[in-house]
Amino acid sequence: QVQLVESGGGLVQPGGSLRLSCAASGFTFRSHGMSWYRQAPGKERELVAYISSAGGSTNYADSVKGRFTISRDNAKNTVYLQMNSLKPEDTAVYYCNAPRVNLWGQGTQVTVSS
Numbered sequence: 001q002v003q004l005v006e007s008g009g010g011l012v013q014p015g016g017s018l019r020l021s022c023a024a025s026g027f028t029f030r031s032h033g034m035s036w037y038r039q040a041p042g043k044e045r046e047l048v049a050y051i052s053s054a055g056g057s058t059n060y061a062d063s064v065k066g067r068f069t070i071s072r073d074n075a076k077n078t079v080y081l082q083m084n085s086l087k088p089e090d091t092a093v094y095y096c097n098a099p100r101v102n103l104w105g106q107g108t109q110v111t112v113s114s
Contacts, residue, residue: 002026002103004096009108012086016112020081022096022105030054030074032100036081038092038110045095049081064090086112 008020020036033052039045049070050059058070069082079096091112096105 002101004098004103004105006094006096006105006108009094009110011111011113013114014087014112016086017082017084018086018110020083020094020096020108020110022079022081024077024079024096024098027098027101027103029077032098034070034072034079035097035099036070036079037095037097038090039095039107040089040092043092048094051079083110086110088112 003025005023006020008018010018012018031053033050035050036048037045038048046061048061048064049068051070051072055072060068067083067085072079083090091110093107093109095107
């Protein structure tokens with residue numbers, strides 16, 4: 001079955017950390033660049049980070065540079081998003097995406113609040 005399944009979301013205090021995971025199946029994961037998006041209530045979905053197929057190239061939204069790190073493990077068919085120094089404005093549903101095949105996960109909620 002071709003799918004992406006996110007996990008790792010939750011409630012965290014400002015300044016805290018979370019690591020999101022996205023497990024891929026049903027396609028040749030190692031051949032695909034992968035992205036993380038997020039969508040906050042009442043806002044459009046925005047690109048957070050991208051990683052190339054081999055992991056050698058990454059890109060980040062300006063709002064998360066220096067705080068978030070995208071990585072991947074091609075042996076485990078998994079892409080990660082390490083989120084540090086979280087802010088209330090990071091609150092959103094986070095989605096994993098394989099852009100070449102327009103495949104999306106179901107999303108995982110991240111809430112940053114005291």
